[in-house]
Amino acid sequence: MSDPAPIPFGARFWRLWKPLWKHRKAVNGLLYPFLLMFTVLVLISPYMVFNRMAAWADHTPLSAETVAQRDTLKVSQQDERTAWDPKSLFKDDEGRYLDYKIPVVDWSIWFYLSLFAYYLGFYAARKNDRGRAESLVMAQGWVISSWIAFPFFFFFPADIDLRWQLNLEQMTPLYQFLFKAFHALDKPFNAWPCLHIAQSFIIATGVARWWMQRKWTWAVWLLWPAWAGLWVSVLTTKQHFIWDTIMGTLLGVGVWFFVMRPGFRHLDATPDESLPVSQLG
Numbered sequence: 001m002s003d004p005a006p007i008p009f010g011a012r013f014w015r016l017w018k019p020l021w022k023h024r025k026a027v028n029g030l031l032y033p034f035l036l037m038f039t040v041l042v043l044i045s046p047y048m049v050f051n052r053m054a055a056w057a058d059h060t061p062l063s064a065e066t067v068a069q070r071d072t073l074k075v076s077q078q079d080e081r082t083a084w085d086p087k088s089l090f091k092d093d094e095g096r097y098l099d100y101k102i103p104v105v106d107w108s109i110w111f112y113l114s115l116f117a118y119y120l121g122f123y124a125a126r127k128n129d130r131g132r133a134e135s136l137v138m139a140q141g142w143v144i145s146s147w148i149a150f151p152f153f154f155f156f157p158a159d160i161d162l163r164w165q166l167n168l169e170q171m172t173p174l175y176q177f178l179f180k181a182f183h184a185l186d187k188p189f190n191a192w193p194c195l196h197i198a199q200s201f202i203i204a205t206g207v208a209r210w211w212m213q214r215k216w217t218w219a220v221w222l223l224w225p226a227w228a229g230l231w232v233s234v235l236t237t238k239q240h241f242i243w244d245t246i247m248g249t250l251l252g253v254g255v256w257f258f259v260m261r262p263g264f265r266h267l268d269a270t271p272d273e274s275l276p277v278s279q280l281g
Contacts, residue, residue, distance in 0.1 A: 007276050010263025013136045021280035024132050032132060033122035040139050041119075044146040047153075047190060054157040055187035057081045070164060073100040077161040086158055086192055086243035099241050104166055106175045111233035113178070114226065115196055118203040124210040130267065131210070133275050137263040138206035145198045145255045153190045160188035162238035179237075186239075194240045194248030200230055201252030205260065 020039060024032040059079040069075040073096040078085055090098040125131035163183065168176050204227050211219045234240040267275065
């Protein structure tokens with residue numbers, strides 16, 4: 001008899017999920033996805049700490065001369081809080097920053113805010129132990145992506161100096177409210193890798209898997225264009241640099257390929273009675 005295949009990292013479930021697993025069938029299985037989402041959000045909450053640390057660091061206000069040259073799109077509007085300017089990689093032939101040249105599209109904030117709908121993705125998994133185990137694969141990938149990004153936020157802070165391009169006064173009251181509310185919540189730091197892209201991709205791959213299991217091909221065909229809209233929106237809402245989107249995409253794809261994909265494949269090859277959940281009780 002051959003030895004069982006080793007459990008890949010993506011399917012080695014952390015013991016911290018044990019209290020949640022015990023309640024996996026509560027409220028007809030509806031409580032478990034909520035508890036999983038809540039726990040993940042707690043585990044990734046240091047995001048706000050790094051965001052505020054970078055924003056509140058001592059710095060010298062921009063000079064009037066620097067501000068006066070904004071419209072040339074050639075003068076960076078950053079201060080000493082930035083360790084390295086990501087937009088410096090992308091300029092046109094005249095020396096203008098490509099990040100500054102990207103137009104503002106106010107209505108694209110709906111795509112940007114759609115990230116919060118992705119948080120409900122755990123509810124797409126099947127309400128049996130196999131579906132719940134698959135949810136853990138996605139949850140761990142989500143957490144891992146954040147903790148990979150946190151050291152970059154800390155050691156390479158970058159002021160996302162793009163919000164000055166938003167002409168809020170010319171927007172409708174609704175869009176003014178949405179932009180101002182989000183700016184109050186999320187300071188223009190934690191630039192790269194872009195977790196908005198990485199985490200939404202990680203969740204989308206899990207949701208697409210579960211919808212395909214239900215034969216909801218039409219929903220998957222809608223999901224990926226919607227995700228592409230989210231990807232573009234981080235630029236057109238002036239929330240991130242081009243470099244951030246590239247690194248966020250690489251992070252999301254990397255976590256999926258090296259963590260989630262092997263984890264899902266292991267579960268697919270494992271019968272229900274042998275799922276790697278024994279340590280969860």
